[in-house]
Amino acid sequence: MAMEDPDKKTEVVLLACGSFNPITNMHLRLFELAKDYFDGTGKYKVIKGIISPVSDAYKKKGLISADHRVTMAKLATKNSDWVEVDDWESSQSEWVETVKVLRYHHQKLLSSDPTSSLQNALPLTKPGRKRKQEPNRHDPIKKKNQSPDIKSTPQIKLLCGSDVLESFGIPNLWKLEDITEIVQNHGLVCISRAGSNVQKFIYESDLLWRHKNNIHLVEEWITNDISSTRIRRALRRGQSIRYLVPDVVLAYIEKNNLYNPESEDKNAGVVLAPLQKYASDSKN
Ligand SMILES: Nc1ncnc2c1ncn2[C@@H]1O[C@H](COP(=O)(O)OP(=O)(O)OP(=O)(O)O)[C@@H](O)[C@H]1O
Ligand SMILES: NC(=O)c1ccc[n+]([C@@H]2O[C@H](COP(=O)(O)O)[C@@H](O)[C@H]2O)c1
Numbered sequence: 507m508a509m510e511d512p513d514k515k516t517e518v519v520l521l522a523c524g525s526f527n528p529i530t531n532m533h534l535r536l537f538e539l540a541k542d543y544f545d546g547t548g549k550y551k552v553i554k555g556i557i558s559p560v561s562d563a564y565k566k567k568g569l570i571s572a573d574h575r576v577t578m579a580k581l582a583t584k585n586s587d588w589v590e591v592d593d594w595e596s597s598q599s600e601w602v603e604t605v606k607v608l609r610y611h612h613q614k615l616l617s618s619d620p621t622s623s624l625q626n627a628l629p630l631t632k633p634g635r636k637r638k639q640e641p642n643r644h645d646p647i648k649k650k651n652q653s654p655d656i657k658s659t660p661q662i663k664l665l666c667g668s669d670v671l672e673s674f675g676i677p678n679l680w681k682l683e684d685i686t687e688i689v690q691n692h693g694l695v696c697i698s699r700a701g702s703n704v705q706k707f708i709y710e711s712d713l714l715w716r717h718k719n720n721i722h723l724v725e726e727w728i729t730n731d732i733s734s735t736r737i738r739r740a741l742r743r744g745q746s747i748r749y750l751v752p753d754v755v756l757a758y759i760e761k762n763n764l765y766n767p768e769s770e771d772k773n774a775g776v777v778l779a780p781l782q783k784y785a786s787d788s789k790n
């Protein structure tokens with residue numbers, strides 16, 4: 507048997523989708539927890555984290571403008587050398603299914619990967635030089651049988667909390683084919699609480715069970731119940747949120763008076779975009 511080559515770890519990019527209304531310290535912790543987990547396996551190496559705030563078209567109650575949410579996420583990650591914010595999803599005029607956000611970032615990785623087959627067909631540029639990205643590149647050919655010393659393209663995995671995984675079971679919220687593509691083609695990293703029932707949820711779903719090798723459950727031992735909802739509630743009540751969000755985010759919220767009873771009323775009574783989209787073709 508061949509010896510383990512430490513250089514042949516699978517590179518992983520973590521993508522977190524959500525409202526980030528506003529981003530909290532817990533959101534930042536998700537990335538650290540997931541990175542420790544993957545690095546600890548010895549098989550994977552996390553090379554990047556991406557925060558992708560949802561667009562205003564998601565229509566969630568209390569969702570303030572994407573501009574502000576993206577700005578806060580950028581402020582919060584200013585000091586991170588591996589987590590970044592991407593505003594592609596938030597700048598779309600319509601709500602984008604999460605699987606499409608994964609596809610978009612996967613494509614982006616492929617087209618900037620110097621080992622990808624299509625890239626190899628292009629003239630080589632000097633190492634260290636950034637190659638211009640090609641727009642409108644179509645699905646590059648899968649690189650199955652390339653020589654073993656060439657690293658494969660990084661995998662992109664969806665990073666989420668157990669509430670998102672469990673929301674797979676809510677009728678008309680997710681398409682089965684989307685869930686399948688996420689767990690089959692990309693993979694899922696779920697941060698869960700000790701004693702949470704994510705394992706049971708997976709056990710009870712034939713689809714998730716079939717792909718459980720591609721679903722990574724990361725236990726959060728230093729539990730932390732911060733949520734954006736609770737942050738907004740505290741702000742409405744004039745209570746402090748210091749040490750729950752980065753200081754720069756707090757300053758930005760105060761300066762722009764972002765959260766108040768009026769902002770919480772946004773989209774009140776409006777149906778969430780995925781429910782609107784899928785309720786009409788519901789047959790189950
Ligand atoms: N305490 C937590 N533990 C694990 N995952 C979390 C936690 N808080 C948020 N997440 C995850 O962060 C991602 C973004 O979630 P989201 O923007 O909804 O934040 P949130 O704090 O849950 O906000 P809200 O209270 O408005 O639902 C989701 O994958 C969610 O599961
Ligand atoms: N069918 C889907 O692709 C689908 C359904 C529901 C939520 N989502 C995403 O999950 C995230 C959930 O965020 P919230 O927990 O803030 O509602 C958002 O990024 C949203 O776009 C995706």
Ligand SMILES: [Zn+2]
Binds near residue numbers: 669
């Ligand atoms: Zn949430």
